Amino acid sequence: MRVRRLLLPAFIAGAAGALLLALSVDLRWLEELNTYGNFDVENTRGFITRLLPGTPDSAVLREYRFDHGVHATPLIALGVVFVLFLVLRAVGDLDVKLGIRRWLTAWAAFVVARFGLLRVSGIAPVRRCTYGTFPFLNCQACEMASGGCPIGNLQAALMQFRFPLLPLVVLVITGLALGRWICGWLCPFGLVADMFDRISLHRWKPAHAWRAMKFVVLGLVIVVPLGLGAFGGTVWLPFCSTLCASGKIYGLLPFYATTGARDFGAAFAGGHAGELAAILWHSAVFLGFIWLGVMISGRLFCRYLCPLGAFLGLFHRISLVRVEHVSEDCNHCGKCVRHCPMGIDLGEKDFLTQSECVRCGRCVALCPSGGRRWSYGIGVPVPGKETVLVPDPVRLVPPDTPG
Numbered sequence: 316m317r318v319r320r321l322l323l324p325a326f327i328a329g330a331a332g333a334l335l336l337a338l339s340v341d342l343r344w345l346e347e348l349n350t351y352g353n354f355d356v357e358n359t360r361g362f363i364t365r366l367l368p369g370t371p372d373s374a375v376l377r378e379y380r381f382d383h384g385v386h387a388t389p390l391i392a393l394g395v396v397f398v399l400f401l402v403l404r405a406v407g408d409l410d411v412k413l414g415i416r417r418w419l420t421a422w423a424a425f426v427v428a429r430f431g432l433l434r435v436s437g438i439a440p441v442r443r444c445t446y447g448t449f450p451f452l453n454c455q456a457c458e459m460a461s462g463g464c465p466i467g468n469l470q471a472a473l474m475q476f477r478f479p480l481l482p483l484v485v486l487v488i489t490g491l492a493l494g495r496w497i498c499g500w501l502c503p504f505g506l507v508a509d510m511f512d513r514i515s516l517h518r519w520k521p522a523h524a525w526r527a528m529k530f531v532v533l534g535l536v537i538v539v540p541l542g543l544g545a546f547g548g549t550v551w552l553p554f555c556s557t558l559c560a561s562g563k564i565y566g567l568l569p570f571y572a573t574t575g576a577r578d579f580g581a582a583f584a585g586g587h588a589g590e591l592a593a594i595l596w597h598s599a600v601f602l603g604f605i606w607l608g609v610m611i612s613g614r615l616f617c618r619y620l621c622p623l624g625a626f627l628g629l630f631h632r633i634s635l636v637r638v639e640h641v642s643e644d645c646n647h648c649g650k651c652v653r654h655c656p657m658g659i660d661l662g663e664k665d666f667l668t669q670s671e672c673v674r675c676g677r678c679v680a681l682c683p684s685g686g687r688r689w690s691y692g693i694g695v696p697v698p699g700k701e702t703v704l705v706p707d708p709v710r711l712v713p714p715d716t717p718g
């Protein structure tokens with residue numbers, strides 16, 4: 316019993332130690348890596364700006380001045396987006412309270428990840444992308460990014476044949492602690508995906524097995540950079556430059572709408588062929604995502620393609636925060652399955668289904684009979700006996716509930 320009690324403090328102490336070690340080893344590297352339009356650091360490599368080899372990095376021409384007062388536009392723009400999202404989040408939502416709680420949590424994560432807003436609005440010379448690595452997709456292409464993306468950092472490290480210590484430590488710690496709760500409550504792309512899901516027609520239902528595709532993508536995110544590195548590649552991050560839907564929304568879209576607007580126009584007016592090809596490619600992928608999102612699900616990318624979702628899903632049995640299906644209490648109304656943003660039935664015990672749950676808690680809020688519950692604690696749910704957690708979990712269940 317005493318050993319059990321020590322598990323959580325030991326985990327916290329170990330996690331803090333590992334994180335400090337990883338930061339002390341990798342933070343300098345992260346500063347050197349500092350990606351996409353390195354406005355602050357001269358002569359560093361712009362990994363994503365050069366979307367294709369040879370594409371000019373015109374963003375580095377931009378200078379920020381802090382002696383001309385505050386630029387209000389970015390602050391106003393973000394404020395408008397905040398209110399708009401909040402309204403969209405609340406209108407017609409089945410679980411308004413939970414939805415808004417999740418929305419506020421994801422928004423807080425988004426603001427921390429976009430601390431560079433202080434720089435672009437001329438308030439403080441906060442450096443970009445240099446304060447660590449976040450446990451969610453966080454496009455380093457954004458001028459306001461304050462830290463790195465774990466998948467971006469992972470690829471960059473592997474391409475340089477460097478051990479990806481910081482991204483791995485961050486992902487393993489958060490995977491063990493929270494698992495895909497990060498997808499349901501923290502990831503800014505998940506926030507947009509959930510809202511987009513409200514206008515999805517859900518007309519097509521790809522076979523369940525297609526969800527395994529994201530594990531293939533996870534494998535490619537490891538293998539392809541190693542291969543590219545072996546052939547001397549250093550400036551092209553394969554996943555970021557091709558499939559990443561989060562990067563399109565949080566990186567490229569704001570970039571081409573602001574700093575890169577000049578490049579966008581110039582590329583179409585007969586500028587650099589590589590840049591034009593990159594813009595057309597990204598636009599086509601973006602439109603493809605929207606079309607498939609309307610036909611399948613707003614969470615399309617999370618279900619089928621996100622390598623980070625795949626990685627975090629590996630921890631679904633052991634993460635400290637879980638949502639459990641309690642079959643004894645289920646009256647089979649089907650509400651949880653109908654309204655699950657990931658389109659799963661948590662009653663199914665296969666790995667692919669269980670690893671898909673983003674712990675959003677919507678089914679818990681909607682279930683009329685207590686068939687879905689939050690559970691917290693160190694332990695592995697036993698398949699088929701989903702209410703039994705070992706060892707000694709702290710569970711939010713009524714005291715008279717069986718199991």
Ligand code: SF4
Pocket residue numbers: 451452497498499502503504505561616617618621622623624625
């Ligand atoms: S699956 Fe990927 S994109 Fe979706 S919420 Fe999770 S980390 Fe974000």
Ligand code: SF4
Pocket residue numbers: 644645646647648649650651652678681682683684685686687
């Ligand atoms: S909503 Fe609750 S009662 Fe209805 S099927 Fe889901 S777990 Fe069972």
Ligand code: SF4
Pocket residue numbers: 638651654655656657658659661671672673674675676677678679
């Ligand atoms: S099973 Fe429940 S908690 Fe998990 S993703 Fe679906 S609705 Fe959210």
